[in-house]
Amino acid sequence: MSSRSPYSGSKSILSIAIDIGTTYSGASYTFLVPGEVPRIFDVTGFKGQENRESNTKVPTVLFYSHSGELLACGAETKKFGPNKGIKTEWFKLDLRPPSLRIDTPPVNLPPGRTVTDVFGDFLKYMFNCVRDHILNTHVDGNKKWSSLKGTAHFVLSHPNGWGSHQQGTMRDAAIRGGLVPNTPAGRERIEFVTEGEASFHWCMDQGIAAAALKEGTNIVVADLGGGTVDVSSYIVSNVKPLRLQEQMTPECSVAGSITVTDRFVRATKERLLGTPFEDDDYMETLREEFDGETKCLFREKGESEVYIRIGGRRDNFEGENGITCKIEFGLLEVPRQDIVDAFEPSVAATVSAIRKHIAGRGAAVRAINYDILQFDS
Numbered sequence: 360m361s362s363r364s365p366y367s368g369s370k371s372i373l374s375i376a377i378d379i380g381t382t383y384s385g386a387s388y389t390f391l392v393p394g395e396v397p398r399i400f401d402v403t404g405f406k407g408q409e410n411r412e413s414n415t416k417v418p419t420v421l422f423y424s425h426s427g428e429l430l431a432c433g434a435e436t437k438k439f440g441p442n443k444g445i446k447t448e449w450f451k452l453d454l455r456p457p458s459l460r461i462d463t464p465p466v467n468l469p470p471g472r473t474v475t476d477v478f479g480d481f482l483k484y485m486f487n488c489v490r491d492h493i494l495n496t497h498v499d500g501n502k503k504w505s506s507l508k509g510t511a512h513f514v515l516s517h518p519n520g521w522g523s524h525q526q527g528t529m530r531d532a533a534i535r536g537g538l539v540p541n542t543p544a545g546r547e548r549i550e551f552v553t554e555g556e557a558s559f560h561w562c563m564d565q566g567i568a569a570a571a572l573k574e575g576t577n578i579v580v581a582d583l584g585g586g587t588v589d590v591s592s593y594i595v596s597n598v599k600p601l602r603l604q605e606q607m608t609p610e611c612s613v614a615g616s617i618t619v620t621d622r623f624v625r626a627t628k629e630r631l632l633g634t635p636f637e638d639d640d641y642m643e644t645l646r647e648e649f650d651g652e653t654k655c656l657f658r659e660k661g662e663s664e665v666y667i668r669i670g671g672r673r674d675n676f677e678g679e680n681g682i683t684c685k686i687e688f689g690l691l692e693v694p695r696q697d698i699v700d701a702f703e704p705s706v707a708a709t710v711s712a713i714r715k716h717i718a719g720r721g722a723a724v725r726a727i728n729y730d731i732l733q734f735d736s
Contacts, residue, residue, distance in 0.1 A: 366391045373507035376514040377485050378557070379478065381451045381586030381617055383416040384433075386485050388493070390503065399564070402485075402492045407434030417488070419585075420448045421480060423469035432484040441643070445469045449617060450477045452586050454525050455518075459587075459613050475528055479535030486538050512548050513538055516557045519589040520611025526551050555591030555609050558582040563601075572598055577606065579716045583709060586615045590712040592719065607719050614708035620650045623701035627693070633682055636669060636691075645669045645691065657698055665698060666690040 539545035678684035
């Protein structure tokens, strides 16, 4: 049974939450009807990945023509070959404050398009996915959509370390994407939530935090995302209605999943210099394999070598003249320590941020684990 209270407003509202992540994105929505308890619906069925068991997240990727025309978003970008246009990803990190330093490849933007334009394109894509989900899964979807789309409210999430400047850019992107009109009333329909606070609400909704909800309890929430690691701490000042007080300045570091992949690929490419496999096509295969399989399945204990696909079954190579490289049937032999080294800076940054928040609150701290042991790839 839901713990939510009935909506106390005077008119019905469609409220849409969109999380544009560095690597994956998702959306949910609810119909706020006076006197009714809200029910949250996750958007599923993203095109191009219907065969996935869980289809609530979609890759944050866009594909443009060489002239700058948007051709596809999300999983549907995979149907385009690398030479057919421009693949744009990781664009979210370009909105970061200058204080958040990062050492990853620059965003590949299409000609004549800014990061705000790209952000707006992807928001429009997500908005259309919400529309399709409502139309296809609700019996009265057409009626609901046509009557509420013009006044829909939006909640956009962002990392803890972002402020009013980044929120302003995201609001401009929402306007360019057609979510709201560029009017005072339209701008007011865009609200923001930090990823730390959103993570806590998720824990609440799933019942994970129930045992910690006692007056005076300190709570630490860690959100380990694709681009950033966000850590927040709160104290429960009141249980019913629930009131929280932020205890410390939220932590935000660019130490998420993509930084692990990028460190590994950079180090491996350096090791492969002087071989045919330093080519960009081989490196892209390695990146995709490491990002989608190796990194997700890697555990602390295991064999001393790990094998990662870098080419086809006909690709074989034995290093010589000082080059330490072995490839058999397209599989690159990688020392386990190389993968540990790729993880280490991100793990260290995460542990440091969590310990800082726990130490700052003294004893009696309960940690709510939201993907705390694995990075959201």
